[in-house]
Structure formats: C-alpha cells, structure tokens
Amino acid sequence: MKYIVVSGGVISGIGKGVIASSTGLLLKTLGLKVTAIKIDPYMNIDAGTMAPTEHGEVFVLDDGGEVDLDLGNYERYLDVTLGRENNITTGKIYREVIEKERRGDYLGKTVQIVPHLTTAIQDWIERVSHLPVDDTQSTPDVCIVELGGTVGDIESAPFVEALRQFQFRVGQENFALIHVSLVPVVGGEQKTKPTQAAIRDLRGLGLVPDMIAARCVEPLDRSVINKLSMFCHVGPEQVMGVHDVSSTYHVPLLLERQGMVQFFEKRLHLDVKGGIAPAMKERGNDLRKRWKELTIGHDHLLEKVEIVLVGKYTSLQDSYISVVKALEHAALRVHRRLDLKWVEAGDLEPQTEIDNPVRYYASWQSICSAKGILIPGGFGLRGTEGMIGAAKWAREHRVPFLGICLGFQIAVVEFARNVCGIQGAGSAELDANTSDPVVIYMPEISKTHLGGTMRLGLRPTLFNKDSERSSKIRKLYGGAEAIWERHRHRYEINPEYIDRIERGSSKATSQHTSNGGRPSTPPPKGLRSLPTSPSLNRQDSAFRPSTPVKAGTDKLLFIGRSESGERMQVAELMPTSSSDKGHPYYVGMQAHPEFASRPLNPSPPFLGFVAAAAGQEILEEQLHVQKNYHAPHPPSLMILESERLRRQEQEAKEGVAINGTTEKPATTPPGASN
Structure with missing residues (x-):
C-alpha cells in the first residue's frame, strides 16, 4: 500500500x-x-x-x-x-x-x-x-x-x-x-x-x-x-x-x-x-x-443552458456543491455550458417586496426568464414560501422543474394548495398546527437526537407498473423497475393525502383511515417486493403568473415509492389527456440523486432536467440514449443486510431506541433550525 x-x-x-x-x-x-x-x-x-x-x-x-x-x-x-x-x-x-x-x-x-x-x-x-x-x-x-x-x-x-x-x-x-x-x-x-x-x-x-x-x-x-x-x-x-x-x-x-x-x-x-x-x-x-x-469539450462549448437554483443557503455556494456538479455533468452530456443563477428563496417572498423591492423584483425576473428551475434540499421555515411561488411558476408556465428532498415536498404542497384546493396544505416541519399536514414527521425517527438519526443512505425506489410508457424519469433510468439513490430526510409525504393529490381533489375518500399517518390499504398495484440484487404561510405568493396554463391540465402522480409502498419517493407531473403533450419536465425526488452523479456518468434526474431546459429535441434525444442506462454501482449485500437487520430491530420495539433506552415518538415534531 x-x-x-x-x-x-x-x-x-x-x-x-x-x-x-x-x-x-x-x-x-x-x-x-x-x-x-x-x-x-x-x-x-x-x-x-x-x-x-x-x-x-x-x-x-x-x-x-x-x-x-x-x-x-x-x-x-x-x-x-x-x-x-x-x-x-x-x-x-x-x-x-x-x-x-x-x-x-x-x-x-x-x-x-x-x-x-x-x-x-x-x-x-x-x-x-x-x-x-x-x-x-x-x-x-x-x-x-x-x-x-x-x-x-x-x-x-x-x-x-x-x-x-x-x-x-x-x-x-x-x-x-x-x-x-x-x-x-x-x-x-x-x-x-x-x-x-x-x-x-x-x-x-x-x-x-x-x-x-x-x-x-x-x-x-x-x-x-x-x-x-x-x-x-x-x-x-x-x-x-x-x-x-x-x-x-x-x-x-x-x-x-x-x-x-x-x-x-x-x-x-x-x-x-x-x-x-x-x-x-x-x-x-x-x-x-x-x-x-x-x-476539451468543456472549453469548446458555445451554447449555454440557463438554470435558476432557488435555495436557502446561497450565501455559501459550497452548500450545494453536489447539486452544482450534477448540473455540470448533465450540461456536459448535452453539450451545453451551464449558466447557473442563484436566487435566495426568501427574496421571492412578499415581505422582501416591502423591505427590499430591488432584490424582490430582480429575483422574480430571474425566475420568469429561467429555462429551468431547481429547488434543492434544506431544513426549516425560512424561504419556503418563496420556493412555493417558484414551483407554482414552473408548473403553470411549463418551465422544466426539478425538486430535491425539500424541493419535492414543496412541489407537493404547492400542488395540494393550488390545484387540489386543499387551502390549509402545509408541512408539519414548518407548522406543527397546520390543518392539513401534507408533509409529516416519519414515526420511527428520533425527536430528541439529531445526529445520524435521519433516514440516511442508499434506499430503493420501486416504480409503478403503469409508469413504464408515460414516465420521463423512469425512461431516464433505462426503464428500470427499481432504482437506488441516497436519502437524507426526517419528513415524508402524508400517505393519507396521496389519493386526493393524485385525483386533484380536496375531498378524501373512505379508503384511507386514520392509522398513525399510514394507509390501511395494501400497496398500489404495480409495486413488487424488493429485488434481491444488489409553518408555511397561508398567504400565496404576491407575484402572479401572467399566462398560466389552465388548472387541471396536468396531474401529479407518485410513480415511485419505497419497497413497502407507503413512502412516496418520486413524483411527476403527467398530462390528463393523450392529446396534450403535458409539462416538458416536472419531477420531484425525495432522494438526493446528486450524490451519485459522476462527470462521465451524469445523474438521470439531472440529465433529464438540463436536457429539457436545453430544448424538447435534446430531451427526446437523451431519453432515447438512456435506454441503455445501467446504474454505476449496485447496492452491496452488506448494505442490504444491515438495512434488513435495522428494520427487524425497529419493528420489534415499540418506540425508538436511543442510547440504550426506549422512547416512544413524541406527538409533535421539534422546531427545526435554519
């Protein structure tokens, strides 16, 4: 050595x-x-x-x-x-x-x-x-x-x-x-x-x-x-x-x-x-x-692709270094020079229009002129209302959109409010008293210890069977039935709201009952067992789109779920009719695919996002190329075995084991720091 x-x-x-x-x-x-x-x-x-x-x-x-x-x-x-x-x-x-x-x-x-x-x-x-x-x-x-x-x-x-x-x-x-x-x-x-x-x-x-x-x-x-x-x-x-x-x-x-x-x-x-x-x-x-x-190819790129990143930690750009690298990898694949604009999420909120109108309108100008809008992960309340405004603009104006972790949850909350009509839709992370907790704290996660207690590491996502033909994100993964990406989160989409969101309705059906936030019905058809191989403000954004797409044109479907079928991990906006081409690219992922991106093997969600921002023809070309996509490294048997033992131990206990003691999950989540 x-x-x-x-x-x-x-x-x-x-x-x-x-x-x-x-x-x-x-x-x-x-x-x-x-x-x-x-x-x-x-x-x-x-x-x-x-x-x-x-x-x-x-x-x-x-x-x-x-x-x-x-x-x-x-x-x-x-x-x-x-x-x-x-x-x-x-x-x-x-x-x-x-x-x-x-x-x-x-x-x-x-x-x-x-x-x-x-x-x-x-x-x-x-x-x-x-x-x-x-x-x-x-x-x-x-x-x-x-x-x-x-x-x-x-x-x-x-x-x-x-x-x-x-x-x-x-x-x-x-x-x-x-x-x-x-x-x-x-x-x-x-x-x-x-x-x-x-x-x-x-x-x-x-x-x-x-x-x-x-x-x-x-x-x-x-x-x-x-x-x-x-x-x-x-x-x-x-x-x-x-x-x-x-x-x-x-x-x-x-x-x-x-x-x-x-x-x-x-x-x-x-x-x-x-x-x-x-x-x-x-x-x-x-x-x-x-x-x-x-x-050499990077130096000779002439055409550029403009992407706007709406984040909470833009004061230190190293906070999103993997996201930036994943965008660069995808841009290199489609032969474009990345033109990345940084927008502080809080600058999109109505209060900024009062405090600093120059920053407010400059930030919204970046959103309005964006060829692609990305909302990465983060924690806490600050800036989330601005993120909701950006997600709404991307959805209504059919601007390519990618939401990662918090960005995924933001996209779901925005759709629940503005399409489904669930006016009180919010996240329990940001408002413990929200009337409609579309995003909830995961019941098995500790509320007293923060270090290493999140849902972390490589996790599987299984695609619905009926997504094989229509889903862009699944095509980008080569049509795979199951994918593996790294996760880092404490909150998840509330299963009790899934049916309403996918139907685009504010009314619940009788198939969901109150069961600690878990669905009482079996996993949706098309989900198979794991392969053996390896407080959001109620005020809407003050900035109104000028020519929005008619509400209800697209539907938000949770096409990727955990192996149990209970956790929503991939969402995609789909057209409601075959005559409508639908949104060019609107994807949310609970995982962090940027961590697995490589210069010579870009992350599929980022590749699709950047390709869509570069033009529909570029996206179609990459969808065709990705038919031959293979994951760079399958999950190791060690990780699979450790995950199995972790679940077995967790199910055997009534609460969450912490430092040798057993504690029942708290009824309300703690306040999250920024």
Whole structure:
C-alpha cells in the first residue's frame, strides 16, 4: 500500500480536496486502484449536525454516513464508493479511544495523546485504506489521505504527529506528502514568503514535503518556482503551479503536464510496466482519453443552458456543491455550458417586496426568464414560501422543474394548495398546527437526537407498473423497475393525502383511515417486493403568473415509492389527456440523486432536467440514449443486510431506541433550525 498525504498551509479552503482528487485520478490513469480518506480535525462525530453555511454541504454515502463534502470530490473524480469510516474526525477518534479505556483495553495505563491517540489514528488509516471501494472488489494500491484545516492549528496537532509516526511505520518508500500552499500576488508580484513559513512550520513538526502545490491566480513565474525550490528544500520539478482555471476538471491535466505522474512513479517505486494487469492498464488509458475529451469539450462549448437554483443557503455556494456538479455533468452530456443563477428563496417572498423591492423584483425576473428551475434540499421555515411561488411558476408556465428532498415536498404542497384546493396544505416541519399536514414527521425517527438519526443512505425506489410508457424519469433510468439513490430526510409525504393529490381533489375518500399517518390499504398495484440484487404561510405568493396554463391540465402522480409502498419517493407531473403533450419536465425526488452523479456518468434526474431546459429535441434525444442506462454501482449485500437487520430491530420495539433506552415518538415534531 502506498500513501500520499495532502496537507495545507497559509489559509483553509485552498483547494486541497480538488488536488487530492486530481492526484488520485492521475494514478488511476496508470491502472492503479485508488482509495481516499479525509481527516477533519473538528470535534463533531460527523458533519450531519453542521449548518451548510458553516461548513458547506453535508455529503451522504451509501452506508448513510454524513461526511465532509471533499468525500464527494473523491467519489466523483475517482468513481469509487466510500464509507463513513473514510472520514476521520477528532470526535470519532476520541470516542474510540475512550471506549477502549472504559473496556480496559489499555491495561491500566495512563491514556495519553501520544502514544494512544496517535496510534489509534494510524490504525484507523491502515485499516480503512485496505477496504475495496470499486467494482473490482480488490484491495486498493494507493490511498490518498487529506488532512483538513491548516497545519499549525491546535486541533490538527495530534493528526500531524500521527502522520509523522506513520511515515516510519509504513516505510519512506510507501509514504509521500503534498503540501498545498498559497502564493499571493501583492503589487503585481508573486510572493513566496507565506509558503516558506508554512513549509518551515511543517518541517519543524517532523514532516518533509515531497511536493509543493502552489495555488496562485496566474501561472507561476519560473523565477518563483526556483525560489520556492531553493528556500523550501525541494527540487524545481517538485513544485507544481496550480493556477486558476476555467473548470476544476482541468486540474488533473495541469498537474500531469508538470510531471506529477513521473515523479510519483520514482518516489513511490510504482511498478507501472510490470506490476499492473493489462485489463487495468486498458481501463486507465480509457479513463485518460475520456477525461481529456471531457475537458476539451468543456472549453469548446458555445451554447449555454440557463438554470435558476432557488435555495436557502446561497450565501455559501459550497452548500450545494453536489447539486452544482450534477448540473455540470448533465450540461456536459448535452453539450451545453451551464449558466447557473442563484436566487435566495426568501427574496421571492412578499415581505422582501416591502423591505427590499430591488432584490424582490430582480429575483422574480430571474425566475420568469429561467429555462429551468431547481429547488434543492434544506431544513426549516425560512424561504419556503418563496420556493412555493417558484414551483407554482414552473408548473403553470411549463418551465422544466426539478425538486430535491425539500424541493419535492414543496412541489407537493404547492400542488395540494393550488390545484387540489386543499387551502390549509402545509408541512408539519414548518407548522406543527397546520390543518392539513401534507408533509409529516416519519414515526420511527428520533425527536430528541439529531445526529445520524435521519433516514440516511442508499434506499430503493420501486416504480409503478403503469409508469413504464408515460414516465420521463423512469425512461431516464433505462426503464428500470427499481432504482437506488441516497436519502437524507426526517419528513415524508402524508400517505393519507396521496389519493386526493393524485385525483386533484380536496375531498378524501373512505379508503384511507386514520392509522398513525399510514394507509390501511395494501400497496398500489404495480409495486413488487424488493429485488434481491444488489409553518408555511397561508398567504400565496404576491407575484402572479401572467399566462398560466389552465388548472387541471396536468396531474401529479407518485410513480415511485419505497419497497413497502407507503413512502412516496418520486413524483411527476403527467398530462390528463393523450392529446396534450403535458409539462416538458416536472419531477420531484425525495432522494438526493446528486450524490451519485459522476462527470462521465451524469445523474438521470439531472440529465433529464438540463436536457429539457436545453430544448424538447435534446430531451427526446437523451431519453432515447438512456435506454441503455445501467446504474454505476449496485447496492452491496452488506448494505442490504444491515438495512434488513435495522428494520427487524425497529419493528420489534415499540418506540425508538436511543442510547440504550426506549422512547416512544413524541406527538409533535421539534422546531427545526435554519
């Protein structure tokens, strides 16, 4: 096993994740199998309870792990499937050490940072680095380890010391270090002093960089490279200039041109010629070819597709990084340049017209001119009325629409209010006293513990049998009967309202009874068993559409449900008559398909959405191409088995087990923070 550690200096957020991912991608082009580990020095057990505006997006893995967004970069670039243990946090390490101490594993010794904590870190890295992460199901050849934060921070000190020891544990020929630093421009001159100071601090801690990735606005001058080489004790060929580029997809090729691959072949004694199977070499060559075509194609795109993202956390665009990447992947597939406009959901609400009319009308202008409208996930009341207004505009004006998680629930609430006539339709997340709770808290989810208690990870969705011919979203999945996507939510569509919504009526029928929010009838026809293989404001938006489509032209159908048939997971707007072509694309998904999107294999819901925004002909072309779609990675048997055991345990208990105690679900949901 070869280990390449990526650390950072001077400032945080310098691009370590992209450089780590790009390094792994280049090694994969040689035919090597690559895995990745991210170290986050914060005390949180995981990223699940952190606000998106605090730390960026919470990325969800197949096994339900809520992790740092950099693991999303690893999965996208390396086309691998990682697990929750690929993300190490201070909280996880301390918890593991304390549990060992409580069990008496240390045999009465005084437990200290060195050697007990640092040894636990090394053991974790060595154990996880050997886990298979791709379809070969074999042990990786190289592990990329990214150390989050900035070297010199007090919280990262134990990890730096652990890595110092680790280089001797695995051997110098199996350990290399890339240090990412900033070369700022002051008065038109590229300054090297910050990097010199960062390298000096790093060497003082016992780590000597094998390569310096110098981040800068413009390409590094040759004199600057020579200066960094001289004062940082590395050769000129070990200084990589990483300047700003039009797309992060260019970074691997930028590093390759500067000789990164050749350097690591020598430094880590990689037997590229004789030690790699011919089949893996062929895969590596194919990856290099396709990636070059991707980047070259991106630069030559002339036509653009305009998408408006209506979100709650637009102040930090990293909050939606997977959504943006999924849109980029889809745009590249349809040969369009993505033109993404950001609209803060609260700016669409009537109160903003009073407080800041300029922002209000500018935001609505973006909505009115949009070729496609996307509402991503989120939590809490803020901005949801603006989202409802945007969903209404997209539905009535037949603008391509995609709703993810909260966006899916928003679309259902909007349809229930404005088409079905259920005036009090709302969400129990936002108003516990809503008269018509179309969206309710899932009964098995804890109301006292937030971390790791949501419905998380890879879950199946089964399509209705009668959706095979008419559903666009099912065609985008290649006509599959069942699909697997990652979930992250606490609320669901209330089954008692499904019939009314699908009929477009405000009146309930007798087939639904009050049963704790669960339907008393069996699952709808067409749903089969799981395959064995792997307070919303009552005031409507003040902005009225000028030429809406006649109400009732389209119907909202829940065409995708959980394996039990009780949970609504995919909704699509369908025409009521065969003579009407219907809405070009109006889809809501409870899952987060953006987490599984790849540059060379875009997510089907995003592909259909962007294709529809680019034009009906483009959408029809992609629907035809997607007949041959195959999911990139089927669910592992481990995940299926763990899910089965989880359900079995849950059904055996009356309430929800939390920390060894059994609690009955609360009658009202807690207030959700923004």
